[in-house]
Amino acid sequence: MRPTDRGVRIDAPRLRARLDDLAEISPIPGGGSCRLALTDEDRAGRDVVRSWMIDLGLRVQVDAIGNIFGTWDCAPGAPVMTGSHIDTVRTGGRYDGNYGVLAGLEVIETLMTAGMTPSRPLSVAVFTNEEGARFQPDMLGSLAYVGGVSLEAALDIRAIDGARLGDELTRIGYDGPAPVPGPAPHAFIELHIEQGPLLEAEGVTIGAVDGVQGISWQEVTITGQSNHAGTTPMRLRHDPAYVAASIAVFLRDLATEMGGNQVCTVGKIDLAPNLINVVPATATVTLDVRNTDEELLQIAERRVSDFLDDVAAREGVKIERRRLARFEPVVFDPELVDRVAKIAGAHGHDVKRMPSGAGHDAQMLARVCPSAMIFVPSHLGISHNAAEHTDDEDLVAGANVLLDIMWELAQREPNEESS
Amino acid sequence: MRPTDRGVRIDAPRLRARLDDLAEISPIPGGGSCRLALTDEDRAGRDVVRSWMIDLGLRVQVDAIGNIFGTWDCAPGAPVMTGSHIDTVRTGGRYDGNYGVLAGLEVIETLMTAGMTPSRPLSVAVFTNEEGARFQPDMLGSLAYVGGVSLEAALDIRAIDGARLGDELTRIGYDGPAPVPGPAPHAFIELHIEQGPLLEAEGVTIGAVDGVQGISWQEVTITGQSNHAGTTPMRLRHDPAYVAASIAVFLRDLATEMGGNQVCTVGKIDLAPNLINVVPATATVTLDVRNTDEELLQIAERRVSDFLDDVAAREGVKIERRRLARFEPVVFDPELVDRVAKIAGAHGHDVKRMPSGAGHDAQMLARVCPSAMIFVPSHLGISHNAAEHTDDEDLVAGANVLLDIMWELAQREPNEESS
Numbered sequence: 001m002r003p004t005d006r007g008v009r010i011d012a013p014r015l016r017a018r019l020d021d022l023a024e025i026s027p028i029p030g031g032g033s034c035r036l037a038l039t040d041e042d043r044a045g046r047d048v049v050r051s052w053m054i055d056l057g058l059r060v061q062v063d064a065i066g067n068i069f070g071t072w073d074c075a076p077g078a079p080v081m082t083g084s085h086i087d088t089v090r091t092g093g094r095y096d097g098n099y100g101v102l103a104g105l106e107v108i109e110t111l112m113t114a115g116m117t118p119s120r121p122l123s124v125a126v127f128t129n130e131e132g133a134r135f136q137p138d139m140l141g142s143l144a145y146v147g148g149v150s151l152e153a154a155l156d157i158r159a160i161d162g163a164r165l166g167d168e169l170t171r172i173g174y175d176g177p178a179p180v181p182g183p184a185p186h187a188f189i190e191l192h193i194e195q196g197p198l199l200e201a202e203g204v205t206i207g208a209v210d211g212v213q214g215i216s217w218q219e220v221t222i223t224g225q226s227n228h229a230g231t232t233p234m235r236l237r238h239d240p241a242y243v244a245a246s247i248a249v250f251l252r253d254l255a256t257e258m259g260g261n262q263v264c265t266v267g268k269i270d271l272a273p274n275l276i277n278v279v280p281a282t283a284t285v286t287l288d289v290r291n292t293d294e295e296l297l298q299i300a301e302r303r304v305s306d307f308l309d310d311v312a313a314r315e316g317v318k319i320e321r322r323r324l325a326r327f328e329p330v331v332f333d334p335e336l337v338d339r340v341a342k343i344a345g346a347h348g349h350d351v352k353r354m355p356s357g358a359g360h361d362a363q364m365l366a367r368v369c370p371s372a373m374i375f376v377p378s379h380l381g382i383s384h385n386a387a388e389h390t391d392d393e394d395l396v397a398g399a400n401v402l403l404d405i406m407w408e409l410a411q412r413e414p415n416e417e418s419s
Numbered sequence: 420m421r422p423t424d425r426g427v428r429i430d431a432p433r434l435r436a437r438l439d440d441l442a443e444i445s446p447i448p449g450g451g452s453c454r455l456a457l458t459d460e461d462r463a464g465r466d467v468v469r470s471w472m473i474d475l476g477l478r479v480q481v482d483a484i485g486n487i488f489g490t491w492d493c494a495p496g497a498p499v500m501t502g503s504h505i506d507t508v509r510t511g512g513r514y515d516g517n518y519g520v521l522a523g524l525e526v527i528e529t530l531m532t533a534g535m536t537p538s539r540p541l542s543v544a545v546f547t548n549e550e551g552a553r554f555q556p557d558m559l560g561s562l563a564y565v566g567g568v569s570l571e572a573a574l575d576i577r578a579i580d581g582a583r584l585g586d587e588l589t590r591i592g593y594d595g596p597a598p599v600p601g602p603a604p605h606a607f608i609e610l611h612i613e614q615g616p617l618l619e620a621e622g623v624t625i626g627a628v629d630g631v632q633g634i635s636w637q638e639v640t641i642t643g644q645s646n647h648a649g650t651t652p653m654r655l656r657h658d659p660a661y662v663a664a665s666i667a668v669f670l671r672d673l674a675t676e677m678g679g680n681q682v683c684t685v686g687k688i689d690l691a692p693n694l695i696n697v698v699p700a701t702a703t704v705t706l707d708v709r710n711t712d713e714e715l716l717q718i719a720e721r722r723v724s725d726f727l728d729d730v731a732a733r734e735g736v737k738i739e740r741r742r743l744a745r746f747e748p749v750v751f752d753p754e755l756v757d758r759v760a761k762i763a764g765a766h767g768h769d770v771k772r773m774p775s776g777a778g779h780d781a782q783m784l785a786r787v788c789p790s791a792m793i794f795v796p797s798h799l800g801i802s803h804n805a806a807e808h809t810d811d812e813d814l815v816a817g818a819n820v821l822l823d824i825m826w827e828l829a830q831r832e833p834n835e836e837s838s
Contacts, residue, residue, distance in 0.1 A: 196650025213649055217695060227800045229684035229707045230632055230776030231615025234674045236800075241685050242671050248664030255653045265648035266660050268693045271686065276636060276705035276743070278686045278803075286695035288648045324695070357649030381646045381655075384697070 002404040004347065008114040010106045010399045016392060018102045022048060022086065023094035030386030032094055037087040037129035038066070038165065043172035045086045049126055052105055056112070058124070062176025064151055065144040066128040066169045069178070072108050074117045080409040081185035081369075082107070082402060083125030084192060084361060085141070089133040093388020095193045095378075095395075101126050103191045103399040107406050118410035120186055127361045128174075134159045137325070142364035147181035154180075187336065187409045188365035191374045191402045193390050195358050197381030204352045205397050206344035207375030210337045212356045212363040213261065213290040214297045214329035220247065220308065224317040226273070226281035238316040240283035241271050247285055250307050254300060261292040261355055262300060292329050292355040329355075330363040333370035336409075340374055343404045349397060358383075374401050421823040423766065427533040429525045429818045435811060437521045441467060441505065442513035449805030451513055456506040456548035457485070457584065462591035464505045468520060468545055475528055477543070481595025483570055484563040485547040485588045488597070491527050493536045499828040500604035500788075501526070501821060502544030503611060503780060504560070508552040512807020514612045514797075514814075520545050522610050522818040526825050537829030539605055546780045547593075553578045556744075561783035566600035573599075606755065606828045607784035610793045610821045612809050614777050616800030623771045624816050625763035626794030629756045631775045631782040632680065632709040633716045633748035639666065639727065643736040645692070645700035657735040659702035660690050666704055669726045673719060680711040680774055681719060711748050711774040748774075749782040752789035755828075759793055762823045768816060793820050 003009070025048060026041035028034050035041040046068060053060045053070030061069045071079055084100025104124035111118065127145070132138025135157050144154045155166030169175040194200075199207055224238035244266075251264035265288040271280040287304060291297035305321075312319040337353065344351040356363075356373060365371045376398035379389040422428070444467060445460035447453050454460040465487060472479045472489030480488045490498055503519025523543035530537065546564070551557025554576050563573045574585030588594040613619075618626055643657035663685075670683035684707040690699040708723060710716035724740075731738040756772065763770040775782075775792060784790045795817035798808040 194650060195647050196652075197646065197655050198650070198652065201655060215649070219695075225799070226804075227616065228614050228777060228802055229686055230634070230682065230709050230778075231613060231617070231802075232682070232776070232800055233615075233617065234671070234682060236616050236620060239671075239684075241688065242667060244688075245664035245667030245685065248661060249668050252653070252658075252661050252664075263649065263651070263653060265658075265696070265698060266664065267648055267690065267697045267699055268695050269660065269663075269688050269690055270693070271688055274687045274689070276638075276687050277684070277707055279684060280686060288696055290649050357651070358647060359649075380644070381651055383647055383650075385645070 003111065003114065003116060003407050004400055004404050008110060008116065010110045010396065010403055012392060012396045015102060015106045015395065015399060018052065018105065019094060019098060022098050022102065028091060028386055032386030032388065033088050033092050034090050035086065035088045035092065036090065036134040037131065038134065038168035038172055040172070042087050046126065046174060049086060049101060056105060056109055061178045062174055063178035063182055064176060064180045065141050065154055066174040066176065067141045067145055068126040069123050071121050071123040073121050075119050075121055077120050078184065078186040079121035079123035080406050081123040081125055081188045082190060082406060083127065084190055085127045085130030087129055087131050089131050089384045091385055093383055093385055095388055095390050096195065096383055097130060099193055099395065100191045103402050106399055107403045110403060118407060119412045120410040122406055122410060123185065130361055135165050139359055139361055139364055142361035144180050145182045146364050146367045148364060148367065151180045184368040185365070186369065188362060188369055188371040189336065189374065189402065189405055189409065190360055190362040191398050192360060193383065194375040194378045195381065195383035196378060198354060199352060199375060199377035200379060202352065203350065205349040205377065205394055206351045206401055207354045208337050208341040208344065208351055209332060209356050209373035209375055210353050211292055211332050212330040212359060213292050214294055215325055215327045216289040216297060216301050217324040218287050219322045219324055220285050220287060221320045222283045222317050224281065224315070227279040229277040229279055232279060237279055239279050240317055241280045243311050243315050243317050244269055244283035244285045246311050247308070251287065254303055258296065258300060260296070262296060263290050263357065264288065290357065294328050297329065327359065330366055332366060332372040336370050336372040339408060340372055340401065340405055344401050347397065347400060374398055422530065422533065422535060422826050423819055423823050427529060427535065429529045429815065429822055431811060431815045434521060434525045434814065434818055437471065437524065438513060438517060441517050441521065447510060447805055451511050451805030451807065452507050453509050453511060454505065454507045455509065455553040456550065457553065457587035457591055459591065461506050465545065465593060468505060471524055475524060480597045481593055482597035482601055483595060483599045484560050484573055485593040485595065486560045486564055487545040488542050490540050490542040492540050494539050496539050497603065497605040498540035498542035499825050500542040500544055500607045501609060501825060502546065503609055504546045504549030506548055506550050508550050508803045510804055512802055512804055514807055514809050515614065515802055516549060518612060518814065519610045522821050525818055526822045529822060537826060538831045539829040541825055541829060542604065549780055554584050558778055558780055558783055561780035563599050564601045565783050565786045567783060567786065570599045603787040604784070605788065607781060607788055607790040608755065608793065608821065608824055608828065609779055609781040610817050611779060612802065613794040613797045614800065614802035615797060617773065618771060618794060618796035619798060621771065622769065624768040624795065624813055625770045625820055626773045627756050627760040627763065627770050628751060628775050628792035628794055629772050630711055630751050631749040631778060632711050633713055634744055634746045635708040635716060635720050636743035637706050638741045638743055639704050639706060640739045641702045641736050643700065643734065646698040648696040648698055651698060656698055658698050659736055660699045662730050662734050662736050663688050663702035663704045665730050666727070670706060673722055677715065677719060679715070681715060682709050682776065683707065709776060713747050716748065749785050751785055751791040755789050755791040758827060759791055759820065759824055763820050766816065766819060793817055
């Protein structure tokens with residue numbers, strides 16, 4: 001029997017209180033926080049979460065890349081792990097990451113209070129530098145944990161402010177002794193706000209996340225001929241602003257035509273000199289192209305590339321491409337996704353199987369163990385913003401699903417050896 | 420007989436030397452100058468030009484808005500006037516404005532040296548704040564001269580640096596006693612570099628400028644919904660960047676479809692927050708729409724306005740319009756334009772009748788007397804830039820056309836009274 005079947009449920013005010021307490025560390029106007037990875041603010045957040053782990057009697061380990069693990073050693077074997085991150089972007093909301101970590105603590109405290117002891121250890125992870133707002137790439141702590149980047153390379157990464165990651169880890173006292181890469185958990189399940197508008201728009205409470213979109217990022221710099229806007233006939237123009245605009249319109253048309261999970265965004269356009277009466281000399285635009293299907297993502301990339309060649313030739317401008325990021329789509333463990341959906345349904349919630357549009361630590365853990373995610377609604381899809389909001393009711397619903405799935409994952413088959 | 424028919428021609432090295440000397444006042448790297456209106460640098464330029472006028476024995480008058488007139492009182496009556504400006508944008512070239520003023524002095528010195536005395540006075544004007552780079556609006560000195568703005572209003576204008584125009588005029592000693600508005604000249608003819616690529620591209624030396632394009636400037640602010648680029652499906656987006664791009668593409672299509680002298684430019688796009696993975700919250704774009712025909716310009720404006728309504732409704736964004744400038748097209752005196760073309764042809768030059776895409780002081784003088792302009796080629800159309808360049812040969816060709824047309828305009832009909 002699952003905990004909720006026995007009437008055991010997470011303590012909503014306690015979860016709320018921890019979320020609020022953590023948000024008070026380096027708060028920003030409007031209710032969010034600014035805790036860029038490995039700053040003093042991040043340290044303050046880590047110290048608080050670590051103290052809560054210790055208060056719960058968990059065994060706290062810090063590894064060589066600064067990931068923190070609070071483990072309830074209630075049974076032998078590899079733990080069922082949950083967790084997320086507590087670093088934020090500069091204008092961070094109070095739920096992104098924090099919710100997944102603190103709901104994990106809440107699950108453990110709920111089981112402890114109810115006197116229910118799982119058959120495997122439960123562990124809550126706080127991964128280093130998930131946001132990538134200070135150090136690139138993002139999801140670095142979980143990537144290093146699964147061996148996707150060498151520790152040496154990770155420690156040598158430079159921040160946007162010039163600081164070396166390894167030095168900052170040491171400075172804030174989070175260069176721990178646990179080895180990297182670390183041992184594979186039995187399973188990994190991450191609870192997170194959706195950071196998109198779908199669940200709210202469709203009136204669904206729980207997202208059973210079946211994968212993460214592949215991401216193709218590039219920056220395109222267009223060099224044309226700067227000229228007077230009044231005196232240069234249209235036929236003699238080599239206008240980077242027009243080319244940049246054409247690219248943005250093409251991306252919209254492409255995503256609409258491809259449909260499905262294809263999304264394309266031009267979120268950044270910089271013209272120079274950027275004056276009303278001057279045809280610009282250069283334009284720089286960023287192209288964000290995502291799909292859950294690698295083959296479709298490659299088709300989208302080819303069509304974008306062909307369009308760039310075509311529009312550059314037509315307008316007589318030079319185009320330079322710089323790849324900024326490329327991740328293949330991730331597919332989560334189908335059985336685990338099924339379990340999430342089943343539990344959420346048993347709780348009386350509408351459930352939507354959906355991909356994640358954003359990257360999350362769970363996609364790294366998926367390399368070493370069965371992994372999946374649980375999403376709860378984000379009001380208007382707003383995230384990375386102090387206005388980020390999820391209703392208490394939804395936060396509690398997600399945490400109760402996490403409670404049951406972690407309990408279930410920690411169960412052993414009747415004939416299973418302890419290992 | 421015209422001066423050139425008698426073998427009288429302007430002194431090319433002397434013109435070149437004055438251009439170079441003036442460019443040495445507040446020079447910038449690459450060969451241009453920075454003399455924002457009514458700064459110490461502008462004063463230094465004015466002092467030099469005034470000293471050259473005095474050296475030529477001209478009567479120098481400064482009016483209440485700081486316009487400088489150097490007049491050769493060789494005959495009674497209203498003068499045939501030429502001139503332009505010597506203020507520059509921050510990154511000014513060495514020909515824009517300066518060439519028209521110094522070629523005017525050169526015409527007078529050439530006639531004096533040749534012992535040819537015109538039948539009307541000749542006058543060279545240096546108009547205040549043509550560029551509008553420090554004080555808005557541009558072409559202010561000539562506008563005030565023809566009574567298009569009251570002296571009081573003009574003196575009260577604030578600079579981008581906060582200074583009051585009247586105070587700056589007094590500070591640099593150019594608040595003169597001559598009245599504003601001033602007396603109408605007999606005719607006005609302005610020699611200027613094209614600041615566009617047409618003459619060079621078509622291999623033509625002289626432009627007989629028959630008017631100035633009408634200008635419609637507006638700023639459009641688009642407010643949508645900022646969202647995560649990965650998690651927000653296309654159908655749920657209200658994307659200001661897409662709308663901005665659509666507007667830029669529409670303007671290009673509109674100008675191409677309308678043809679003729681229609682030009683449209685989006686030279687400035689500002690997205691917020693302007694990040695690769697965020698659908699922006701807002702976009703601000705400027706729309707520069709010009710035509711030589713007022714009726715066509717109004718048609719273009721209506722079509723732009725309809726498109727803005729349409730795209731805003733389709734994308735679900737809010738659009739705010741702010742009119743930044745609106746000038747009707749100016750038509751120069753057809754007979755005077757004919758004369759310019761005829762003289763240039765007689766000099767053996769290819770001539771192109773063309774509108775000016777940029778605004779010039781001549782369009783203000785056209786309100787009070789027969790006016791026209793002469794253009795010479797600008798290399799690649801580059802202007803407002805240290806790289807602004809016109810070949811000496813073309814500078815000389817333009818000045819010789821100015822010489823003949825000023826002489827011709829100063830002739831009196833055999834039966835005409837002196838007045």
